[in-house]
Amino acid sequence: MSRRPVIAGNWKMNLSADDAIALAAAVRDRCGRFRDVDVVIAPQGMMLWPIARRLEGSPVGLAAQNCHWADKGAYTGEFSPVQLKETGCTHVIIGHSERRQYFGETDEGVGKKARALHDHGLIPILCVGESLQQRESGQTIAVVSSQVAAGVAELSDDELAETIIAYEPVWAIGTGLTASPEQAQDVHLEIRNLLSRLANEATAQRVRIQYGGSVKPSNVRELMSQADIDGALVGGASLTIDSFAQLVAHREDFDK
Numbered sequence: 001m002s003r004r005p006v007i008a009g010n011w012k013m014n015l016s017a018d019d020a021i022a023l024a025a026a027v028r029d030r031c032g033r034f035r036d037v038d039v040v041i042a043p044q045g046m047m048l049w050p051i052a053r054r055l056e057g058s059p060v061g062l063a064a065q066n067c068h069w070a071d072k073g074a075y076t077g078e079f080s081p082v083q084l085k086e087t088g089c090t091h092v093i094i095g096h097s098e099r100r101q102y103f104g105e106t107d108e109g110v111g112k113k114a115r116a117l118h119d120h121g122l123i124p125i126l127c128v129g130e131s132l133q134q135r136e137s138g139q140t141i142a143v144v145s146s147q148v149a150a151g152v153a154e155l156s157d158d159e160l161a162e163t164i165i166a167y168e169p170v171w172a173i174g175t176g177l178t179a180s181p182e183q184a185q186d187v188h189l190e191i192r193n194l195l196s197r198l199a200n201e202a203t204a205q206r207v208r209i210q211y212g213g214s215v216k217p218s219n220v221r222e223l224m225s226q227a228d229i230d231g232a233l234v235g236g237a238s239l240t241i242d243s244f245a246q247l248v249a250h251r252e253d254f255d256k
């Protein structure tokens with residue numbers, strides 16, 4: 001089954017306000033014209049509103065890097081799915097390993113966020129991945145499977161099919177180390193088989209599974225050529241327009 005690839009840039013806590021707006025405008029102008037790929041950018045939270053205004057009318061999607069599951073309330077420092085939707089977001093990254101590692105994000109919380117996002121018409125980009133120690137002790141599939149299962153536990157089959165899963169081995173994020181295409185494909189296939197057991201084969205075949213972890217123009221084609229790799233979640237290489245545009249255009253002659 002052919003799935004439409006999705007390339008997403010996670011800007012994390014980088015870029016000044018001026019630089020973030022300039023980069024968003026450049027992504028709109030240079031990456032919004034490719035008809036066979038979905039493009040999403042995830043600026044830092046305070047930049048969502050001005051960037052949403054600049055993306056109006058463009059096919060480029062806008063993601064928050066995190067959210068709360070509640071609609072509103074006494075949760076200092078958080079954004080609700082309702083607010084993110086109103087701001088113009090289309091997607092929200094949940095369960096990123098940096099949030100799991102530094103901010104105590106749990107599998108249960110990630111599942112609640114996925115549920116809340118679908119309640120408000122937002123697409124979760126659900127991140128999962130093992131640490132180096134977990135990979136070396138043979139726990140990769142067990143860890144990733146329990147993260148995926150908890151993340152999608154509250155979703156209907158159609159909601160699951162709309163959800164984007166990002167497999168991001170923690171040891172490959174921001175380190176320059178990349179999982180080999182075969183290593184990534186092995187885990188992606190395991191995730192798809194798990195989704196087939198949790199829902200059904202037809203639903204599992206619809207889910208787009210991104211790879212993340214030091215994706216760059218020099219390795220994107222090989223990764224994306226794998227049968228179950230349907231896109232990339234990109235940190236470092238999404239921070240400059242030239243490298244991000246090359247990732248988006250990886251199937252075409254650049255600047256055609």
Ligand code: PEP
Nearest residue numbers: 173174212213214235236
């Ligand atoms: C990420 O943080 O989601 C990521 C994949 O980062 P990088 O591309 O820099 O490894």
